[in-house]
Amino acid sequence: MTEAQAIALATAEEPPQRPLTHDLFRDVLSALGVSLRAVNIVALRDGIYFADLVFSNGVEVSARPSDSIALALRTGARIYASEEVVQEAGVIIPDDQEDEVEKFREFLDQITPEDFGRAG
Template sequence: MIAVEVVGVRVEMPSNQPIVLLREVDGERYLPIWIGAVEATAIAFAQQGVVPPRPLTHDLLKLLLEGTGNTLDEVRITEMNDGVFFAVIALSSGVEIEARPSDSIALAMRTGARIVCAEELLDEAGIAVPDEREEEVEKFREFLDHVSPEDFESPDS
């Protein structure tokens, strides 16, 4: 498993589909994962340090873990089948729970747990960004600095 970090979330045009972008910590590969708008907002909230007045679902999961004396050791992005990504939430008790990567990432960002990705998955779905393309990634990061969670809400919500 290879450690990855969340670069951020954005809306892919023209489909208006949110993605979360993960980056290999000690490498040059990026992994884009298409996610739902609610999960995109949850990840953006965590990344921006937004604390809602009442716990959202991922905040509730964090409180549930804490209240039962569990800790989240790590989130593992394990595979992709037919374009669908899969993840595992690994608790300190040894319990492993299958979950969507988006929910897992949102929870990891709230708990500070590390996020790892199967090397085979990075080989298959990762995108290598050599140093000379780092400027494009920097532009993406600038975009992320100016995006707000409300940008991920659908017009009919």
């Protein structure tokens, strides 16, 4: 399963039949009494993003941002990006487009795979 699918499943209302790797990691953290406090997207070098997982016991672990985001969505941890990453990769949305972006977000929150049907 790709990280994109893992992220999408974290936002789905119906969990998978068996826990995925990110679900397992969340459950192990809980069993050990440690929580994921934050995900920091810390760098972008040669088109590759880098992230750190920040745990409640003060430990920080380097991780792929895709895995970090999938885990953050499962644990409710906050996701941050460094100023350098935002400066290099951020997209400025003009004020007049903000309403359209918000409408699109609302649309995405409501749509289901069944809304697309099948070609036939």
